[in-house]
Amino acid sequence: MLLKLTWLIPLYPLIGSIINGFFGLKLGKRLVGLIAAGSVALSFITTLLVFLGFLLLPEDQHVFEQVLFTWMSAGDFNVDFGFQIDPLSLTMMSFVTGVGFLIHVYSIGYMHEEYSFYRFFAYLNLFMFAMLLLVMGNNFLIMFIGWEGVGCCSYFLIGYYFEKKSACDAGTKAFIVNRVGDFAFLLAVMYIFNIFGTIDYTEVFHAAPEKLIYGGEAVTIITLLLFIGATGKSAQIPLYTWLPDAMEGPTPVSALIHAATMVTAGVFMVVRSSALFNLAPGTMMVVAFIGAGTAIFAATIGMTQYDIKRVLAYSTCSQIGYMFLACGVGAYTAAIFHMVTHAFFKACLFLGSGSVIHGVHGEQDMRKMGGLKKYMPVTYGTFLISTLAIAGIPPLSGFFSKDEVLYHSLTDGNIILWGMGISAALLTGFYMFRLVFMTFHGESRVDPHVHPHESPKIMTMPLVILAGLAVGGGLLGIPLIHGWHILHNWLEPVLHFDLASALQHSEHMLHEAGKHAPSWDHLLLPKEHNVGLELFLMLFSVIIAVTGISAAYIFYVRKPELPGRLTEGQWGYEIVKNKYMVDELYDETIVKPTIEGSKFLWKSADAQGIDGAVNGVAKTIGWFSEKARVFQSGFVRNYALFIVIGFIGLMIIAF
């Protein structure tokens, strides 16, 4: 019964967005903020109620579908507009609405001086609506609506300060790079429809083992295309270039969209399609390597940046790389676990950085900050807790989730992946604490006439709540003891995959096609849970994290001149600082040829070719008319002559 309230969850933010968008200017700032935050709060409460209703379901029912109406019905193609409530979507909904609510509250304080206060909240609510559609949909097309919607709202919100050209460019860049991924996603959905005849989740995932051959080309292509879509949305290599520039938007936007929700949509999609990904070992390897690669790559760039928000942006890229690494080795629970904990501490970090920027009146360069901890104690405290979490220090949440990812990358993957993961952990500890030390410790390098101050309560309260969640979130996934992993047991019905029967189906299909099935026995070996290895790995990662932290301490607190000396004149450092010149590379190879091609099409093909053809037809007719004009001389005798000529011609033809 409570489950029937599902459709209200995305509706509240949508109504809030519409009211704020149309009437916001008249309603005044207090009311706008109240409506916006209130609608998300209502969504959160409804989510909890739906959660309760789901828990009350009988034992064997693991999924609840609510179909609102049939959206499209064209021949064989039938799509419903419906919502699917199962453990995975409930997890996503809870933290999207919860963290979203906290960020809304924070924004009321942060955006207080803006004139277009209402526009911000209208877009933010619209974003919540799209994100909820994405996670709650019951087929790929609803997910795609949400997918596109969040991309669109991201464009709106990044370009919120539209008077600045850099902000507009950043918004456009985000949208276009996302689009490339969306194109791949759409191709994948079309291919799915081609094979399965439907795009509903339940039907596709049940039929997947029977229709797709394990490791066959169909499933590899589908999953690769889906993954490319995910790289676009979740800022992995090669489509990550939009995320650092997206920091042009206001800080709450970075917190909500680019830390907690939108960039995790790609991971969510991969986990949701786990049934498909499990059948494509080739793609899984690609996913894992790209995830691990991005983790290291982004971490190296993050070490050299001076803008506080950019460091956090590269940190986001890096952490999502961890999530994809987990997906790639089959540890979907670990990916979701890391996603949830990352949402908590990354949102706290972004909001904290927003508080810092607010406190130093708009300065974002870390070289002009320092020693702020005595001015902003609350911000410093929450920031420190979140940074410890991201570095992986026990008993904070980040330690548990990151450790689970690394353990699975070693046991289910291979040692190269683990090596990449652990190096990224080392770098993470280093650059995050570099951030903390440069900003809060040491002598103050702040501009003399800027007086730093603590932010108001409305901004610091969400920080405190999020920091608390960052501390306690680890309880979701207690390792070592098999039955105590709450998240794993919770997500088990969704992620459950019968590999043996899938392999049997594949063998059957290959035999029917007359081909020989390769030997898959090595895949069916049971995996034991090696407690000793896990303990060793936990210890090792803590040592690594502490090493990174101490390195940062030496470099930035004890001997602040050391970094400058070591990196002076190093060409490697210059390349990394310039983000490996990837943006310039894309510009030269993709953007410039496209622009040149468009110019060519415009000038030659359109103006000369098509216009010329159309004008040319008119000109030809004109030319003919000029030649024919001679016949109308006005002389009556000529007219009579033509009559006679015609008559004689007729006679010749007829006789």
Added chain:
Amino acid sequence: MELLIFYPIAILCVALALGVVLNTSPINSAICLIGMMLGLAGIFAMQQAHFIAILQIIIYAGAIMVLFMFVIMLLNLKGDDVEWKSRDRNKLLTGLTAVLVLGGLYKIVDAILATDYKDQPKVADSFGTAAEVGESLFTDFVLPFEVASVLLLAAMVGAVVLAKTKLD
């Protein structure tokens, strides 16, 4: 024997027709035309169409040509302009026209000579007399007769309307 009469009259007609076309002065053309009409009346008479021959003289040579004379006198037309032969473009066009028409003529004559004609039947004595024609006209063809009279009435009214001076 009849050919002896036919050829002179025919040649006369053709010569006079050429005279109409080739003469510079319109009065001379008109006189030639009158002569041609009289010649044609002779031809009609040879075909035993006496009534038509008389009508030809009365209507054509008598009324229509007099009308022409009146107009020529009224408009005080002098001889035709001497630039008739001067413009080159006209010469070319004239030559072209002559070739065209003569070509057509040749073809027609060819067709005429190529057909087989039946022998001429014997006709009654009263073949083309006024009585015969009149009887045919008022019984079989009375409708065209009446329509012709309406036509003449229309022509009369039209001519008067067109030619009168505007009374302002």
Added chain:
Amino acid sequence: MAPLSHYLILSAILFSIGVLGVLVRRNAIVVFMSVEIMLNAVNISLIAFDRNMNLHDGQIFSFMVMCVAAAEVSVGLAIIISLFRNKPTVNLDEFNILKW
């Protein structure tokens, strides 16, 4: 009796002379007279065929042709007179505004 073909050839020659006259002359009156020549040529042909088939239809037709010619000449000459009132010439080449 002269054979039919002679009369027909005479008719053809006269007709083509009339056509030439219409096309070549520039004086409106003379053009009109050439039209009369053409009509007369047709009359010859009608009468000749008529005699050959022992009918009266051709003569009646010829009668109608003469009737029509009379009407046409009267109206046509009235037109020429109106033209002459506008422009004091009957040179056809001078009436050349019937174009675009």
